[in-house]
Amino acid sequence: MSKTRLKILTAGFLFIASIVFSIFLSSTALANHSWGGYHWARTANPFTVKLGNNVSSVWNPILSTTFNDWSQSTVLDTTIVNGGTKARNCRPTLGRVEVCNAKYGNNGWLGIAQIWASGLHIVQGITKVNDTYFNTATYNTTAWRNLVMCQEVGHTLGLDHQDENFNNSNMGTCMDYTNNPDSNQHPNQHDYDELELIYSHLDLTNTISQTLFPVQGNLDNPTEWGKLVKKQGRVAVFERNFGLGNKLFTFVIYAD
Numbered sequence: 001m002s003k004t005r006l007k008i009l010t011a012g013f014l015f016i017a018s019i020v021f022s023i024f025l026s027s028t029a030l031a032n033h034s035w036g037g038y039h040w041a042r043t044a045n046p047f048t049v050k051l052g053n054n055v056s057s058v059w060n061p062i063l064s065t066t067f068n069d070w071s072q073s074t075v076l077d078t079t080i081v082n083g084g085t086k087a088r089n090c091r092p093t094l095g096r097v098e099v100c101n102a103k104y105g106n107n108g109w110l111g112i113a114q115i116w117a118s119g120l121h122i123v124q125g126i127t128k129v130n131d132t133y134f135n136t137a138t139y140n141t142t143a144w145r146n147l148v149m150c151q152e153v154g155h156t157l158g159l160d161h162q163d164e165n166f167n168n169s170n171m172g173t174c175m176d177y178t179n180n181p182d183s184n185q186h187p188n189q190h191d192y193d194e195l196e197l198i199y200s201h202l203d204l205t206n207t208i209s210q211t212l213f214p215v216q217g218n219l220d221n222p223t224e225w226g227k228l229v230k231k232q233g234r235v236a237v238f239e240r241n242f243g244l245g246n247k248l249f250t251f252v253i254y255a256d
Helices: 003-030 060-070 142-156 189-198
Strands: 047-054 076-082 097-102 109-118 121-130 227-232 235-243 246-254
Touching: 047 060, 060 076, 060 142, 097 142, 109 142, 121 142, 142 246
Parallel strands: 047 076, 047 097, 097 121
Antiparallel strands: 109 121, 109 246, 227 235, 235 246
16 A cells, blocks of 8 residues: 555544544533433423512512523423412422522522422422522622522523532533622523433423422421532532432522
């Protein structure tokens, strides 16, 4: 074989190999911030997750922004409906996410998302934002409100964080923790791509409006959240096991 032909074949092989490697990196890079595969069961895409509005007039435009942001997904929509609970105790409603704000006290947490799961299927959820901290100068900004609301609702859709370092550069997504939320107020394309992966399959059942198990205890009280399964800086996740594959997960972002 001539040297010229060998060089051409070698160059062609390297070119094909680089394409394959690039495709591999692109596909694997997408699948890295699902929360353990937890998702709403449904029999068709796109499907709709109801967000119960239990928030004050101050939070209404923030909830509207979050609704519009997550509805940009190709696999799911969110819609705002009348709240089904009182904001202070914020009890969940089967088959939807209740969103609440109140002065929950100097308990350390800025925002909470909770999901109840049967196996890998989410059946209900709540998002709570704590006005005890959002009424202070540090957090009483549109940027902080958007980041926390967007992120906590994102958890109830099945997403984990993209990044949990408060001090590094922003990634341009509300699923990235930061000390400066100005550029982290909304989802980014990586979040939408991850939702496509999470909901790429269809289920035989539908957990929208499906019955699971009764709520137990005071949901504001950390002693009711179960065991701590992750703690990194101002981020924590708790898991409470009700048995028979039924669990409660609590995602917490703590105030500084």
